[in-house]
Amino acid sequence: MVLSRLLSHDLPRSRWLALLLTLLVLGLAFAPFLFPGVKALNVAAKVLIFIALVVSFDLLLGYTGIVSFAHTMFFGIGAYGIAISASALGPTWWALVVGAVGALLLSFLLSLLIGLFSLRVRAIFFAMITLAVASAFLTLASQLSDITGGEDGLTFRLPELLSPGFALMEEDFQGPFGAVPLNGRFITYYLLFVSVVVMFLVMLRIVNSPFGRVLQAIRENDFRAEALGYRVVVYRTLSNVIAASFATLAGCLLALWLRYNGPDTSLSFEIMLDILLIVVIGGMGTLYGAIIGSVVFLVAQSYLQDLLRWLGGLFEGLPLLPALLTPDRWLLWLGLLFVLSVYHFPTGVVGKLRERAAHKATKEST
Amino acid sequence: MRDFDWKPVALVPLLAALALPAVGSGSTWLTLTVAGLAMGLIVFIIASGLTLVFGLMDVLNFGHGVFIALGAFVAVSVFGGLNAYAIADSFWLNLVALVPAMLAAMVVAGAVGLVFERVIVRPVYGQHLKQILITMGGMIIGEELIKVVWGPGQLALPLPETLRGSFLLGDASIEKYRLLAMAVGLAVFAAMVWTLNRTKVGLLIRAGVQDREMVESLGYRIRRLFVGVFVAGSALAGLGGVMWGLYQQTVLPQMGAQVNVLIFIVIIIGGLGSTLGALVGALLVGLMANYTGFLMPKVALFSNIALMVAILLWRPQGVYPVANR
Amino acid sequence: MLQTSNLTVRFGGHVAVNAVSCGFAPGTLTAIVGPNGAGKTTYFNLISGQIKATAGTVTLDGRELTPLSAPLRTRAGLGRAFQLTNLFPQLSVRENVRMAVQARAGAGLDFFRIWSDRKDLLDQADDILRTVALADKAEARAASLPHGDQRKLEVGILMALDPKVYMFDEPTAGMSVDEVPVILNLIRRLKADKSKTILLVEHKMDVVRELSDRIIVLHNGELVADGEPEAVIASPVVQQAYLGINPEEEVAA
Amino acid sequence: MTQPLLTLEGVHTHIGAYHILHGVDLAVPANQLTMLLGRNGAGKTTTLRTIMGLWHASRGRITLAGQDITAKATPDIAQSGVAYVPESMGIFADLSVKENMLLAARGARSIDGIDTQRLEWIFDMFPAMKKFWLHPAGKLSGGQKQMLAVSRAIVEPRQLLLIDEPSKGLAPAIIQNMIEAFRELKVAQTTILLVEQNFNFARQLGDSVAVMDDGRVVHSGAMAELAEDSALQARLLGLSLGAHQ
Amino acid sequence: QANKGEIRIAHIHSKTGPLEAYAKQTQAGLMMGLNYATGGTMMVAGKKIVVIEKDDQGKPDVGKSLLAAAYADDKVDLAIGPTASPVALAMLPVAEEYRKILLVEPAVADSITGDKWNKYIFRTGRNSSQDAAANAVALDAPNNVIGVLANDNAFGRDAVKASKDFTKKAKIVHEEYLPVGTTDFTAGLLRLVDKLKDQPGNKYISVVWSGAPTPFPKIAEMELDKRYGIKLATGGNILPAMVAYKQFPGMEGALYYYFGIPKNPVNDAMVAEHYRQFKQPPDFFTAGGFSAAMAVVTALKKTNGDTNSEKLIQTMEGMSFDTPKGTMTFRKEDHQAMQSMYHFKIKADPAFAWGVPELVREIKPGDMNIPIRNKR
Ligand SMILES: Nc1ncnc2c1ncn2[C@@H]1O[C@H](COP(=O)(O)OP(=O)(O)OP(=O)(O)O)[C@@H](O)[C@H]1O
Ligand SMILES: Nc1ncnc2c1ncn2[C@@H]1O[C@H](COP(=O)(O)OP(=O)(O)OP(=O)(O)O)[C@@H](O)[C@H]1O
Ligand SMILES: [Mg+2]
Numbered sequence A: 001m002v003l004s005r006l007l008s009h010d011l012p013r014s015r016w017l018a019l020l021l022t023l024l025v026l027g028l029a030f031a032p033f034l035f036p037g038v039k040a041l042n043v044a045a046k047v048l049i050f051i052a053l054v055v056s057f058d059l060l061l062g063y064t065g066i067v068s069f070a071h072t073m074f075f076g077i078g079a080y081g082i083a084i085s086a087s088a089l090g091p092t093w094w095a096l097v098v099g100a101v102g103a104l105l106l107s108f109l110l111s112l113l114i115g116l117f118s119l120r121v122r123a124i125f126f127a128m129i130t131l132a133v134a135s136a137f138l139t140l141a142s143q144l145s146d147i148t149g150g151e152d153g154l155t156f157r158l159p160e161l162l163s164p165g166f167a168l169m170e171e172d173f174q175g176p177f178g179a180v181p182l183n184g185r186f187i188t189y190y191l192l193f194v195s196v197v198v199m200f201l202v203m204l205r206i207v208n209s210p211f212g213r214v215l216q217a218i219r220e221n222d223f224r225a226e227a228l229g230y231r232v233v234v235y236r237t238l239s240n241v242i243a244a245s246f247a248t249l250a251g252c253l254l255a256l257w258l259r260y261n262g263p264d265t266s267l268s269f270e271i272m273l274d275i276l277l278i279v280v281i282g283g284m285g286t287l288y289g290a291i292i293g294s295v296v297f298l299v300a301q302s303y304l305q306d307l308l309r310w311l312g313g314l315f316e317g318l319p320l321l322p323a324l325l326t327p328d329r330w331l332l333w334l335g336l337l338f339v340l341s342v343y344h345f346p347t348g349v350v351g352k353l354r355e356r357a358a359h360k361a362t363k364e365s366t
Numbered sequence B: 001m002r003d004f005d006w007k008p009v010a011l012v013p014l015l016a017a018l019a020l021p022a023v024g025s026g027s028t029w030l031t032l033t034v035a036g037l038a039m040g041l042i043v044f045i046i047a048s049g050l051t052l053v054f055g056l057m058d059v060l061n062f063g064h065g066v067f068i069a070l071g072a073f074v075a076v077s078v079f080g081g082l083n084a085y086a087i088a089d090s091f092w093l094n095l096v097a098l099v100p101a102m103l104a105a106m107v108v109a110g111a112v113g114l115v116f117e118r119v120i121v122r123p124v125y126g127q128h129l130k131q132i133l134i135t136m137g138g139m140i141i142g143e144e145l146i147k148v149v150w151g152p153g154q155l156a157l158p159l160p161e162t163l164r165g166s167f168l169l170g171d172a173s174i175e176k177y178r179l180l181a182m183a184v185g186l187a188v189f190a191a192m193v194w195t196l197n198r199t200k201v202g203l204l205i206r207a208g209v210q211d212r213e214m215v216e217s218l219g220y221r222i223r224r225l226f227v228g229v230f231v232a233g234s235a236l237a238g239l240g241g242v243m244w245g246l247y248q249q250t251v252l253p254q255m256g257a258q259v260n261v262l263i264f265i266v267i268i269i270g271g272l273g274s275t276l277g278a279l280v281g282a283l284l285v286g287l288m289a290n291y292t293g294f295l296m297p298k299v300a301l302f303s304n305i306a307l308m309v310a311i312l313l314w315r316p317q318g319v320y321p322v323a324n325r
Numbered sequence C: 001m002l003q004t005s006n007l008t009v010r011f012g013g014h015v016a017v018n019a020v021s022c023g024f025a026p027g028t029l030t031a032i033v034g035p036n037g038a039g040k041t042t043y044f045n046l047i048s049g050q051i052k053a054t055a056g057t058v059t060l061d062g063r064e065l066t067p068l069s070a071p072l073r074t075r076a077g078l079g080r081a082f083q084l085t086n087l088f089p090q091l092s093v094r095e096n097v098r099m100a101v102q103a104r105a106g107a108g109l110d111f112f113r114i115w116s117d118r119k120d121l122l123d124q125a126d127d128i129l130r131t132v133a134l135a136d137k138a139e140a141r142a143a144s145l146p147h148g149d150q151r152k153l154e155v156g157i158l159m160a161l162d163p164k165v166y167m168f169d170e171p172t173a174g175m176s177v178d179e180v181p182v183i184l185n186l187i188r189r190l191k192a193d194k195s196k197t198i199l200l201v202e203h204k205m206d207v208v209r210e211l212s213d214r215i216i217v218l219h220n221g222e223l224v225a226d227g228e229p230e231a232v233i234a235s236p237v238v239q240q241a242y243l244g245i246n247p248e249e250e251v252a253a
Numbered sequence D: 001m002t003q004p005l006l007t008l009e010g011v012h013t014h015i016g017a018y019h020i021l022h023g024v025d026l027a028v029p030a031n032q033l034t035m036l037l038g039r040n041g042a043g044k045t046t047t048l049r050t051i052m053g054l055w056h057a058s059r060g061r062i063t064l065a066g067q068d069i070t071a072k073a074t075p076d077i078a079q080s081g082v083a084y085v086p087e088s089m090g091i092f093a094d095l096s097v098k099e100n101m102l103l104a105a106r107g108a109r110s111i112d113g114i115d116t117q118r119l120e121w122i123f124d125m126f127p128a129m130k131k132f133w134l135h136p137a138g139k140l141s142g143g144q145k146q147m148l149a150v151s152r153a154i155v156e157p158r159q160l161l162l163i164d165e166p167s168k169g170l171a172p173a174i175i176q177n178m179i180e181a182f183r184e185l186k187v188a189q190t191t192i193l194l195v196e197q198n199f200n201f202a203r204q205l206g207d208s209v210a211v212m213d214d215g216r217v218v219h220s221g222a223m224a225e226l227a228e229d230s231a232l233q234a235r236l237l238g239l240s241l242g243a244h245q
Numbered sequence E: 001q002a003n004k005g006e007i008r009i010a011h012i013h014s015k016t017g018p019l020e021a022y023a024k025q026t027q028a029g030l031m032m033g034l035n036y037a038t039g040g041t042m043m044v045a046g047k048k049i050v051v052i053e054k055d056d057q058g059k060p061d062v063g064k065s066l067l068a069a070a071y072a073d074d075k076v077d078l079a080i081g082p083t084a085s086p087v088a089l090a091m092l093p094v095a096e097e098y099r100k101i102l103l104v105e106p107a108v109a110d111s112i113t114g115d116k117w118n119k120y121i122f123r124t125g126r127n128s129s130q131d132a133a134a135n136a137v138a139l140d141a142p143n144n145v146i147g148v149l150a151n152d153n154a155f156g157r158d159a160v161k162a163s164k165d166f167t168k169k170a171k172i173v174h175e176e177y178l179p180v181g182t183t184d185f186t187a188g189l190l191r192l193v194d195k196l197k198d199q200p201g202n203k204y205i206s207v208v209w210s211g212a213p214t215p216f217p218k219i220a221e222m223e224l225d226k227r228y229g230i231k232l233a234t235g236g237n238i239l240p241a242m243v244a245y246k247q248f249p250g251m252e253g254a255l256y257y258y259f260g261i262p263k264n265p266v267n268d269a270m271v272a273e274h275y276r277q278f279k280q281p282p283d284f285f286t287a288g289g290f291s292a293a294m295a296v297v298t299a300l301k302k303t304n305g306d307t308n309s310e311k312l313i314q315t316m317e318g319m320s321f322d323t324p325k326g327t328m329t330f331r332k333e334d335h336q337a338m339q340s341m342y343h344f345k346i347k348a349d350p351a352f353a354w355g356v357p358e359l360v361r362e363i364k365p366g367d368m369n370i371p372i373r374n375k376r
């Protein structure tokens, strides 16, 4: 019951899905112990950050039916907020708070403006306007090099507790899978984990509130929603603002983890595409999809080159295949992943599992 | 045409006229204007295919750029084979290299477009989001395959001998290649206007996007038509790639991705699907880039976007709205 | 009392509704008839705010509604069912109605509660579904309903809004003969309430005759007749331009 | 009775997981007007869509003029002389009335290619078409859209018309015009299969009638016969139709 | 030490992304260099050299994570790379955190050995100042008037700043900055021409440009030399980019490496080996990778295979080593390798697709007074 309330009664509705989600969440919760090593922890942390980011985007796309390409802009604002203030004010907690609050304010204003001005135009035009605004913002960020470090970006330090040099214990913890250094990175990881869990639950509540239901109705038929007395512009703008704030927070987390930020890291169109793909893999309009999609995609992206290196070794000597299977052509396979996931997961992993469950249920009832 | 809407077309000379006092020198203005118009027409060529695919067929093809790059690389290969003609000091001999390069680029891009439509686009007609993703995937794959075939680096695509250099008009210089580009651009424009306005093709595409079932119920094989249009759009992109590659004189596997936002802006300004609109949009973009580049280089970076926003504030559906989407 | 004064809208050169001044009292059902393209739906659109008027005003109980947008007018008490069915196609039938109930309850901006915890809203929605005889299809997607059921759902959504003014635009078009009485009974019940203002656009003269207290006739955007049902139906303008009793006359200008 | 132009034998149709038609048997005699009646949800629209090839029969056989068209694609069916007016009208909202008509006139390369006499005939019946000739069709009134949908189906001669509830939303005067037009079409050797709720309309026009319920044809015969027999009406349609008009 | 019997080196570079072609050259050069330096054994002091390649995709955050993973998970003893300056800048603190050496090659930004430097950073590649100084030396004559065209980013502005420091006799009359990705250079060039055309003396447009498209074709199309006597001057580049130079015979400038210029046994060996392996001459970045390999092996030989960072740093500070560009020396103060640059003049040779740079004179490290910008 408590769990159900925590999840806003929006349960996985499929036994396999529930099992999968439990496994993934436990995996992330104990990642530092289960998968020791710098690279593995990096992947886990990125998964967490992307869960937060994708969840915020799904509010727009899956629930409100708005295609926005400006989402990375807010992500970037969050990351730059921390980066700029930590560079300017030094490695203090205050700097982090100032950075996060400043970034949230800027995102709030921008998303409000974008929402009020352009959510009136047709969906395609909105998508294109946001695409243009995002690319303008990217240009701006690389031009204002005095503040943002330009294309070089900003490298900065964090408060002692979060920096790699800080040791919780002198000795590494000897886990069953290897040594786990209990340092500042370890603490940062759990800071991310807790933040993302909270953000996820809050978002789950928002989409299952009466407000969230209105968004879904607007997605279906905005004209009708107006006629019922819902002011579509207000709802869309609010959704835009909420999504932007969550993306900004996700950006702050990214900056905390990387202790670096630059235009390519948080603002590039590539990240926008990654988000879109994760939403599609996981399933649009269901927040659980964000968890599954992020894990699948980021693990694939991070280990694709290793996989290809291995595969390329297997097929050595054959014509053409090695040219395609070199790690250097990993993007080719990533592109293929785009195509295949659209082909095979029209409703995403979550949708697919739920269909199965629903199918089984109807079969049993007859 | 009784009630033809002249205002958007008039914007082009208006912009040029406004720029004259700002630029000051007449010869500089002339150089900039011709350069801007020519660049506009080249942009129009690369965007023209997208007018069909995105504007009329309503396929948000983020992979359009790959056909541009493909066309350019094919041209590099053809030029390599016909190098003797390309470096000959005779316009006609140069054409012997240039025309096959253009044709080959169009044929290859069109053929790849055929595959692209079948494999990538067909399952997602009418679903914008999936179109974005899957065509983006197609774009990545295409770009990587270009790298496999032609290598990851830049290749040179030098202009044929007689197209180098400029004509001088007093102190103004008008590059020869830009004149050729203008001619090709206008030819593409005329061909498109004729096909879309004098035949039912344009109508059918627009109707098919709104209600496929109804068009089929009226007895038209919409699928075949869509394939045809997509192939035509890709072939035009291939031609655009040749023109763009010659204009830059280098080709890069990423060149398609680099122009993506630019051509989207042109199509949006044009009103999603209007050929004339795309032409006006492209010319405005070309002129704007040159004038602001001269007057305020810092602003030039944002000139396209500012232009688009301004146009959309004036006409929220673009200058010549085709569809009420 | 709903009042339109001098209400006019022009689309380019075409005047779709031309200076219509008319009042509608609570407790009465006014039928609006007129040939196709006369401006009936447009008149509704002007009242409910879907279209901005070129000139003229709309007032409800003395309150000026003209500057308000469509959603605000709905909240002020104007309810509207559409001529061409207009639903949330992928949502369930129940959710379609629940959205309307929730709108009336003003709960749309509640971010923190779980929607299914609002049992009151759910119960009201189920009540309405029973009234329009759709209770057994509550879980179906609206899009999968046959045409006639979609019309019923359209009416159900309007009922759920419980407005002061009900505007029905051909509620029974495409509805099968045995279902029509369900809707007619519903409208009768609303009439019996005596506090509701009801406007009805309908081409079926038997329905009009049976339900209305008053008929107004629109023709080429103008109000050309207004009065007791029998008298209006008997008037030459209705006989000729609308019912086509004298087929020599052209219908439209 | 003349030879049937169109026959359905034991047609089953599924939409997704739902089984909608459960063996429809229907014969549409040539050069006659056949009414298809039935309650909401009986499967009338589904039947028309299945004939048109917009949904495919999972079982059974559909023939048109002796040819099996069960598995044919929609454009091929249309090209063999079938016109369809869908329930939702299928108007191309962004195109003008003129452009809508031009598309429907398959034989015409431009508007001049349309038979002027026929166009005048349509304008006479539906004056609004002429008046709004150059307007975007999406801006038409509900009834005007309905007129456009019917006009498109008859802009060129076709051997079979499938029409789904043409009378809804039309003013009585226009309905009368349409009844006249359908009579003239019958004379001109056109077969019509019409789905209707308006029984008055049906009675005036129908030569034969089929009544559907729950995905099957439960009655078929001559229209006159059904019109007389109010007990049969009550049994088939749930209500004695005399009660309305 | 964990890696008994092995010396593990990570090479982090932009194997994919826009810089792929450059990165591949570096990698090829590095492997050839290691082979050459160890006499084909890939062993130093009885330890096997293992190179672990990693792809930063041109992204700073990726590079940063990869370097950490290389030091921590792969237990490498030192790392070489990356291709792009932003990536390098993001990596610098990681070297300090893990107390391991990062040998930067070929990222050029001055700040790598300037204000962002730490003691674990060495660089074999030339820096922007060296580029600028060399070019300035090539152009710096009393009667010369120069207009500069540069990328509008840190790279371009740094380079112009540096070249102004080194220009003593010539006059710089205008600086024009254009964004990377500029497609039409007409406007910018017209501004330059306006400023230059009425100046007395020898007029030059000096171009500092990285990335494609480049302004060279437009400069050729506008026939500036013929019309106003304005000449082009620019540095070296990779061979495909030097195709455009063919249209400017007689153009002068300074470059970092061209396979036909340096005359020394190491270069001869590299060129021969490259032709053998790839059937074409080595390019700009190949020389860098080769140099980095020479530096590493030289240092390891001196420490007798000891990879202790402190020991390596001590050894490498002030160390001289042979490269295809002659002898280089790591300056003690900022660990920048001091090296020769080459003043060239372009010749259009029909045998080559590109404009061939011919040596005018070698600019020795002593001829350029490269400032020390780091604080230690
Ligand atoms: N947005 C619009 N733009 C231009 N013309 C319009 C618009 N909306 C309606 N019209 C025109 O106004 C006239 C009135 O339309 P309206 O829909 O009000 O008719 P109606 O009386 O409801 O007819 P019907 O009985 O057919 O539904 C029509 O001729 C229609 O073409
Ligand atoms: N897309 C769909 N998905 C699922 N079920 C559908 C779909 N379309 C129709 N149905 C179902 O098929 C059945 C028959 O529908 P159909 O539209 O053919 O009825 P009809 O006889 O035309 O009714 P009406 O007179 O209301 O138009 C209905 O029960 C309907 O719910
Ligand atoms: Mg109406």
Ligand SMILES: [Mg+2]
Pocket (backbone or CB within 6 Å): C146, C147, D044, D045, D046, D087, D164
């Ligand atoms: Mg039906």
